[in-house]
Amino acid sequence: MTNKKRYTVTSALPYANGALHLGHLAGAYLPADIYVRYLRLLGKDVVFVCGSDEHGAAITIRAKKEGISPRDIIDKYHSLNKETFERLGISFDIYHRTSAALHHETSQEFFKLLYDKGGEFEERTNEQYYDAEFNQFLADRYIVGTCPKCAHEEAYGDQCENCGSTLSPRELINPRSTLSGNTPELKETTHWFFKLDKHADWLREWVKEGTLEGAQHHDPKTWKNHVTGQCLSWLDGEDGLQPRAITRDLDWGIPVPLEGAEGKVLYVWFDAPIGYISATKQWAKDNGKDWKDYWQSEDTELVHFIGKDNIVFHCIVFPAMLKAHGDYILPVNVPANQFLNFEGRKFSKSKGWGIEQHQYLEEFKDFPNKEDALRYTLIRNAPENKDSDFKWDEFVDFHDNELVGNLGNFINRVVVLTNKYYEGVVPQVNSDSQVLKDAFALVQTFQKNVEAFKFRDALQTFLELSSLGNTYLQDVSPWKVWKEDPESLEVKECLSNCIQIVTILSVLCEPFIPFSSEKIRSLINLPKVENGDLQKLLNQLQNKETLISEGHQLGEPELLFAKINDRKDASRMQLIEKQKQHLEDILAAEKANDRAPIKPEITYDDFVKLDVRTGTILTAEKVEKADKLLKLTVDIGLEVRTVVSGIAKHYKPEDIIGQQVLLLANLAPRKLRGVMSQGMILMAEDENGKLVFVQPGETWGNGHQVS
RNA sequence: GGCGAGGUAGCUCAGCUGGUUAGAGCGCCAGAUUCAUAAUCUGGAGGUCGAGAGUUCAAGUCUCUCUCUCGCUACCA
Numbered sequence: 001m002t003n004k005k006r007y008t009v010t011s012a013l014p015y016a017n018g019a020l021h022l023g024h025l026a027g028a029y030l031p032a033d034i035y036v037r038y039l040r041l042l043g044k045d046v047v048f049v050c051g052s053d054e055h056g057a058a059i060t061i062r063a064k065k066e067g068i069s070p071r072d073i074i075d076k077y078h079s080l081n082k083e084t085f086e087r088l089g090i091s092f093d094i095y096h097r098t099s100a101a102l103h104h105e106t107s108q109e110f111f112k113l114l115y116d117k118g119g120e121f122e123e124r125t126n127e128q129y130y131d132a133e134f135n136q137f138l139a140d141r142y143i144v145g146t147c148p149k150c151a152h153e154e155a156y157g158d159q160c161e162n163c164g165s166t167l168s169p170r171e172l173i174n175p176r177s178t179l180s181g182n183t184p185e186l187k188e189t190t191h192w193f194f195k196l197d198k199h200a201d202w203l204r205e206w207v208k209e210g211t212l213e214g215a216q217h218h219d220p221k222t223w224k225n226h227v228t229g230q231c232l233s234w235l236d237g238e239d240g241l242q243p244r245a246i247t248r249d250l251d252w253g254i255p256v257p258l259e260g261a262e263g264k265v266l267y268v269w270f271d272a273p274i275g276y277i278s279a280t281k282q283w284a285k286d287n288g289k290d291w292k293d294y295w296q297s298e299d300t301e302l303v304h305f306i307g308k309d310n311i312v313f314h315c316i317v318f319p320a321m322l323k324a325h326g327d328y329i330l331p332v333n334v335p336a337n338q339f340l341n342f343e344g345r346k347f348s349k350s351k352g353w354g355i356e357q358h359q360y361l362e363e364f365k366d367f368p369n370k371e372d373a374l375r376y377t378l379i380r381n382a383p384e385n386k387d388s389d390f391k392w393d394e395f396v397d398f399h400d401n402e403l404v405g406n407l408g409n410f411i412n413r414v415v416v417l418t419n420k421y422y423e424g425v426v427p428q429v430n431s432d433s434q435v436l437k438d439a440f441a442l443v444q445t446f447q448k449n450v451e452a453f454k455f456r457d458a459l460q461t462f463l464e465l466s467s468l469g470n471t472y473l474q475d476v477s478p479w480k481v482w483k484e485d486p487e488s489l490e491v492k493e494c495l496s497n498c499i500q501i502v503t504i505l506s507v508l509c510e511p512f513i514p515f516s517s518e519k520i521r522s523l524i525n526l527p528k529v530e531n532g533d534l535q536k537l538l539n540q541l542q543n544k545e546t547l548i549s550e551g552h553q554l555g556e557p558e559l560l561f562a563k564i565n566d567r568k569d570a571s572r573m574q575l576i577e578k579q580k581q582h583l584e585d586i587l588a589a590e591k592a593n594d595r596a597p598i599k600p601e602i603t604y605d606d607f608v609k610l611d612v613r614t615g616t617i618l619t620a621e622k623v624e625k626a627d628k629l630l631k632l633t634v635d636i637g638l639e640v641r642t643v644v645s646g647i648a649k650h651y652k653p654e655d656i657i658g659q660q661v662l663l664l665a666n667l668a669p670r671k672l673r674g675v676m677s678q679g680m681i682l683m684a685e686d687e688n689g690k691l692v693f694v695q696p697g698e699t700w701g702n703g704h705q706v707s
Numbered sequence: 708g709g710c711g712a713g714g715u716a717g718c719u720c721a722g723c724u725g726g727u728u729a730g731a732g733c734g735c736c737a738g739a740u741u742c743a744u745a746a747u748c749u750g751g752a753g754g755u756c757g758a759g760a761g762u763u764c765a766a767g768u769c770u771c772u773c774u775c776u777c778g779c780u781a782c783c784a
Contacts, residue, residue: 221723229711338712339778381719386712387778394719397733405746413743420742457721460732467747474748479741563744625708626782646783673708673782683784691784 005299007046009036010276011090012306013053013098016077017062019356021347022390023340024307025088026378031337031455032305033090034379037511038450043532047294049279050085051096052078055253056268057139061179064134070252074099084358088371089514094286096279098254098271103278107271108257111246113325114194115258120324121192122243129169129184130249131177137249138169138177138184145172192256193243194270199320200241206330207231207315218332222452224385226308227336231315244317246270273318276304295328302331311336335453338383342390343583352586355579363579367572369561372513373399379455379512392576396564403516407466407505408560413473414498415523415557421482424554426499427492431546435472435497439465439504440541446508455512462508469501499524499554503547507537516560524548525555611666612682612706613637614696620653626673632656632681634663637703641665644677650691660695662706 011032014020020029029050036048054074063070074097082095096103114120129138169175170186177184206212207228210220220228235241246267247256253265265271277295284291294300304314314334322328341347347354355363364370377395380402381388418424442465449458478491485491502524510517510529518528526548540547564572615636623629628646630653641663662682669678682694 226712233711389719394733400744401733404744409743409746413747417742463732470747471749473742474740477740477742477748482742557743559744561744563746566744568744623708623782627708628783644783648783680784685784 004301005045006294006297006301007036007039007044008276008280008294008300008302009039009046009048010302010304011048011050011092012304012310013051013272013275014077014081015056015058016052016054016074016081016097017056017059018077018349019080019358020084021349021354021356022342022360022374022378023347023354025357025374026340026382026390027307027337028305029085029090030375030378031335031382031453032303034455034511035303035305035450035453037091037514038534040531041507041510041529041534043535047280047283047289048091048093049096049276049283050092051094051275051279052081052098053268053272053275054078054097054099055265055271057136057248057250057252060136060250060252061142064179071099080358084361087361088357089375091514094279094283096275096282098275098278100278100282102282103271103275104254106278106281107254107266107274110274110277110321110325111266111270112257114321115192117324117326119198120195121246122195123190123192124245125188125190127170127186127188128249129175129177130187131179131182131184133180133182134177136179136251137187137189138179142178143169143172143175143184144178145169145175189249190261191245191247191249191264194246194317194321194324195243196241196317196320197243199323200235202323203241203316203320204232204235206319207235212330217330222333224335224453226338226385227311227315227334230308230311234312234316241316244269269313269317270321273313273321298329300329302329304331304334306334306336308336308338333453338385338387340378340381340383340388340390343392344389351590353583364575367575369399369403369516372516373403373561376403376459376513379459382456384454384456392580396573396576399561400563400565402463403513404561404563406463406470407509410466410469410473410498411502411505411520411523411560412557414469414495414502415554417478418495418499418554419557421478421486421491421495424556426548426550426552426554427496428489429496429500429546429550430493431500431544433493433497435468436500436541436544438468439501442468443504443508443538443541450511459512462505462512465501465508466505469498469505472501473498496550500547504537504541507533519560523555523558523560525553608707609666610664613663613665613702614700614704614706615641615661615663615702617656617659617661620651620656622648622653623673623675629673630656631675634661634679634681635702636663636665637701641678642676643679643681644672644675645681645683647681647683647691656693659693660700662694662696 009032012028014024032048032050036046039046052074054070059070059073063073078097085092085095129143130136131138131142175184176182202212206217207223208220210216210218246269247261247264248267249263250265251263253268254271255261256264256266277291280294281291283289284294295302304318306314311334314331314336319330322330339346342354345353360374361370364374367373373395377390377398380398381390381394415424418426421427442461446458446461446465449455449461473494476490476494478488478494481488481491502520503526506517506520506524506526507529509520510533521528537547539545562569562572564576566572613636615634617632618635618640619633621631623631623644626648628648630645630648630651632643632645634641634643643663664680664682667678667680669676671677683691684694685691
């Protein structure tokens with residue numbers, strides 16, 4: 001954290017074509033929310049913006065296929081995501097949308113300014129395939145056709161998956177649109193490209209050294225390794241930076257603000273990051289602020305929170321745009337997170353693997369602490385520097401051990417004891433005791449961690465503070481002293497110190513578990529934490545002032561958190577078991593469905609076209625520069641064939657010499673990794689992908705037919 | 708094969724620019740305690756830091772080689 005006057009914090013704009021899952025939350029939204037809430041607690045001037053990214057071909061295509069309008073789709077997901085974030089306590093100052101008129105204007109102005117300035121864009125005209133029925137130009141992957149190299153009939157416009165050739169759509173024989181199935185026509189079209197390449201030099205210096213035009217802009221050591229690494233691999237990559245198209249032929253998006261550019265819109269990655277700016281504008285308008293203070297003032301720190309898939313856009317492309325424009329500040333940090341997996345696998349919507357944010361809220365609607373339980377677990381195990389894994393068992397452990405056993409229990413002990421001994425009134429205070437000094441030290445460590453975007457460590461430090469309280473309480477054991485002497489000063493001091501610690505906890509936890517913070521405050525009968533409260537607390541600790549004064553009346557004891565693994569009430573554990581069962585069902589279903597369905601019927605004539613022969617492997621060797629390929633020579637009686645087979649992962653060359661096999665002998669020859677393969681070895685594959693030779697059941701001569 | 712990340716206690720992981728007996732949490736074992744949601748506190752066991760070589764007075768920490776894992780990618784089935 002720099003000591004700037006203002007802070008502009010952004011979270012990646014979600015694409016309004018679907019719901020978000022826990023990985024998104026852990027990656028870009030929760031960390032940003034924590035940082036922002038922390039800044040607010042310090043009394044900083046901060047704006048936290050986000051919103052829906054609502055343009056792009058995926059939305060129009062889906063709309064056409066479903067027979068609804070793009071507007072229907074974006075409205076649905078915009079409200080779903082906005083509302084879900086709210087319910088989870090993600091405290092955006094504004095959740096805007098890129099379909100808003102203000103955003104269209106802002107993007108067009110931005111484009112126009114770069115265009116008029118000259119030197120930033122170039123125009124390129126070429127012919128592209130066009131689907132007349134769907135009335136749009138086709139991206140490469142929306143075109144299929146016959147591969148010119150291997151005659152595979154389902155090759156994509158950019159690549160043939162059969163022979164691996166890199167293709168361009170024009171090379172396909174019999175191209176078809178995947179939208180309408182029709183043959184697309186070629187049409188000439190013009191697009192604008194942003195000359196990213198001309199920005200490479202200063203970008204490299206900016207990323208590597210943190211300097212901008214000779215001046216120190218940020219400390220590059222504060223950037224995460226994987227962020228810097230990925231940027232440099234782009235900047236120093238084989239082809240370096242290339243001009244990138246920033247327009248598309250589409251009827252859904254922001255029209256290119258130029259004469260003769262009808263039917264063209266700004267491409268998503270040009271338009272989406274500008275969404276941060278337009279969101280800020282709208283917020284400023286609604287709140288009587290000047291948006292320029294937050295984007296064009298050197299006194300402002302800009303931070304983008306994103307997932308690792310977005311690093312290049314936020315560390316290279318968008319900064320280049322901002323710099324090209326000239327009036328804008330650049331991000332001081334882009335603390336991108338890696339990915340969160342779910343129970344050992346990637347989130348997969350189609351397979352039902354994982355859980356979406358709104359689903360979680362729905363499934364756990366009867367769980368008392370659902371928002372903070374989730375926030376806590378996701379941060380506790382956030383993919384800050386490497387991919388991490390969400391597990392239900394850990395969710396239960398973290399919740400029950402740390403939130404309930406450590407934090408909740410400490411607070412409860414303190415409130416119960418104070419109520420028992422002093423009717424809930426804060427006893428005599430000594431704000432200069434050692435335990436409070438220790439607590440202050442932990443608060444400072446906590447701050448250091450948050451400011452370095454180490455939220456996992458911050459949470460751990462937070463928990464250490466709660467542990468400090470438990471240990472202290474145990475050491476003094478006021479319940480023992482009390483039995484001897486109910487008027488003991490030691491007991492009063494101990495409990496008062498504990499109450500001070502609870503007060504600190506109630507503030508520190510607010511960025512992470514805001515709902516619980518409020519509950520803790522009500523237990524100690526203080527108002528909800530508000531902006532600047534942490535700063536106030538720091539000053540008080542520094543000056544050894546009391547945080548909560550003698551005579552203050554606490555609230556009634558009440559349990560903060562309910563254990564999940566509760567012997568008296570199984571209901572919460574059942575929620576978890578249900579989730580785990582759901583995953584097991586998916587796995588079981590996968591296993592059951594693993595046998596591929598029977599292919600479409602063929603005739604006997606089709607079958608007899610195959611010439612399968614018995615054979616024996618004579619020699620085998622690895623094919624160079626290929627992990628899976630073995631080059632075999634196979635004796636099929638009449639002749640010896642050279643066959644390349646993808647079995648290197650399953651068999652060592654020396655182990656299969658003499659192996660009897662079945663060979664598809666009349667398959668068209670094909671070159672693989674430079675070796676001509678004359679036929680194909682028949683293999684059987686099980687559900688784990690294990691391959692095994694298919695062979696005659698007894699020793700058999702070579703060259704006999706299989707029928 | 709290429710690119711990237713990584714192999715540190717049973718599990719999940721910290722260990723920055725090389726420097727005293729390698730750490731935390733969970734789990735396990737033992738004990739203390741009863742204010743508290745079978746919570747808490749204390750102590751203990753457990754690691755030749757993937758393998759080998761090298762640089763160095765000194766290496767999880769630097770260099771090289773090898774090996775294995777994961778992701779992307781290429782080649783497949």
